[in-house]
Amino acid sequence: MSDLSKAAPQSPSPTAKYRPETRLVHSGVLRSQFGETSEGLFLTQGFVYETAEACEARFKGEDPGFIYSRFSNPTTAMFERRMIELEGAEAGRSTATGMAAVTTAILAPLRAGDHVVAAKAMFGSCRFVIEDLLPRYGITSTLVDGLDLEQWRKAMRPNTRTCFLESPTNPTLDVLDISAIAEISHDGGARLIVDNVFATPLWQSPLELGADVVVYSATKHIDGQGRCLGGMILSSNAFIDEHIHNFLRQTGPSLSPFNAWVLLKGLETLAVRVKQQTESAAKIADVLAAHPKISRLIYPGRSDHPQAATVKKQMHAGSTLIGFEVKGDKAGAFRFLNGLKLTRISNNLGDAKSLVTHPATTTHQRLPIPARAELGISEGFIRFSTGLEHADDLIEDLTAALDRA
Numbered sequence: 118m119s120d121l122s123k124a125a126p127q128s129p130s131p132t133a134k135y136r137p138e139t140r141l142v143h144s145g146v147l148r149s150q151f152g153e154t155s156e157g158l159f160l161t162q163g164f165v166y167e168t169a170e171a172c173e174a175r176f177k178g179e180d181p182g183f184i185y186s187r188f189s190n191p192t193t194a195m196f197e198r199r200m201i202e203l204e205g206a207e208a209g210r211s212t213a214t215g216m217a218a219v220t221t222a223i224l225a226p227l228r229a230g231d232h233v234v235a236a237k238a239m240f241g242s243c244r245f246v247i248e249d250l251l252p253r254y255g256i257t258s259t260l261v262d263g264l265d266l267e268q269w270r271k272a273m274r275p276n277t278r279t280c281f282l283e284s285p286t287n288p289t290l291d292v293l294d295i296s297a298i299a300e301i302s303h304d305g306g307a308r309l310i311v312d313n314v315f316a317t318p319l320w321q322s323p324l325e326l327g328a329d330v331v332v333y334s335a336t337k338h339i340d341g342q343g344r345c346l347g348g349m350i351l352s353s354n355a356f357i358d359e360h361i362h363n364f365l366r367q368t369g370p371s372l373s374p375f376n377a378w379v380l381l382k383g384l385e386t387l388a389v390r391v392k393q394q395t396e397s398a399a400k401i402a403d404v405l406a407a408h409p410k411i412s413r414l415i416y417p418g419r420s421d422h423p424q425a426a427t428v429k430k431q432m433h434a435g436s437t438l439i440g441f442e443v444k445g446d447k448a449g450a451f452r453f454l455n456g457l458k459l460t461r462i463s464n465n466l467g468d469a470k471s472l473v474t475h476p477a478t479t480t481h482q483r484l485p486i487p488a489r490a491e492l493g494i495s496e497g498f499i500r501f502s503t504g505l506e507h508a509d510d511l512i513e514d515l516t517a518a519l520d521r522a
């Protein structure tokens with residue numbers, strides 16, 4: 118049992134040696150003197166000290182412990198430690214949202230004059246950070262077709278410091294070769310940051326594939342029940358200490374202890390949820406692929422996925438997400454969406470409830486039509502996030518809405 122009063126904000130827990138499912142339940146627990154079963158929720162801004170000397174020692178870093186919840190908090194520390202041990206990273210920090218994690222991981226280590234290479238298929242806000250925000254601070258970027266390794270090689274410049282990718286991509290579920298891109302990044306003296314949201318920590322381990330930094334929106338599968346926002350940056354001790362630690366402390370996009378507690382509870386059931394959702398998704402993808410109203414279907418678990426060999430090489434399983442194109446462009450897609458009775462229309466994903474998104478008019482509406490077309494986001498394209506409902510109920514709902522579309 119950890120002595121909470123003396124707990125270092127991120128002391129390794131003895132559970133790191135267990136398998137992922139076990140780590141998801143036990144890693145990082147800081148149990149108080151009351152011996153509570155469930156992780157304690159420390160809704161506190163700050164901490165008090167027995168003496169002025171103790172306070173001084175805490176601030177000098179001579180006495181491990183908590184100072185202020187913008188820096189760290191027992192509940193957020195438990196969440197961070199569980200994520201670190203799940204991912205097999207050396208270190209990590211939580212953030213208020215996934216975008217705070219992405220923005221910090223990209224921006225914090227860079228200086229004016231640096232250059233970034235990124236795969237152009239990515240979450241809309243990530244694209245804003247790279248294309249619109251970075252140039253204001255003198256950081257240039259090149260966007261490449263993430264599947265084309267030659268484009269990555271050609272885009273590297275002497276001042277390239279960071280490469281960024283997301284895989285599987287949102288929303289078209291392309292699977293990028295992480296180890297090959299890590300090698301290109303390292304040959305060019307740059308670090309590779311991977312947004313691993315779509316794969317989840319269970320189905321893909323970017324650090325093992327050679328990436329230097331992994332970022333998550335914990336809002337998605339990690340919460341998995343639609344309740345709160347959160348994010349996580351995972352990397353080496355050196356990267357976190359040098360680039361992330363102070364940036365987060367001083368700029369303050371801290372995860373709320375309440376949300377950290379919710380996310381800890383989410384992690385406990387992550388494996389059972391994601392396994393079930395993936396199993397259902399595979400079944401649904403096979404049914405939809407054969408439906409006459411669907412012109413194209415992309416599912417990383419199917420042998421007809423365009424990068425099936427890369428999926429096999431770097432992922433442990435398919436995905437909870439399915440991408441498909443409904444015939445009849447926007448009108449056809451909207452008729453399908455409006456015909457759904459069980460599946461809800463939303464821009465979110467990774468939830469217990471199945472959710473459908475029309476990226477062209479929502480998450481990717483900011484992009485001009487040619488840029489969308491280049492990414493394969495047609496007017497009929499739909500992203501389906503598989504929930505925890507019975508797969509047959511979902512299949513009936515989806516096929517009935519398609520039949521009517």
Ligand SMILES: *Cc1c(COP(=O)(O)O)cnc(C)c1O
Pocket residue numbers: 214215216217219240243283287312314315333334335336337346347348
């Ligand atoms: C949702 C998402 C984000 C942003 O996360 P928030 O928690 O909404 O800020 C970043 N990347 C990907 C791939 C996402 O799906």
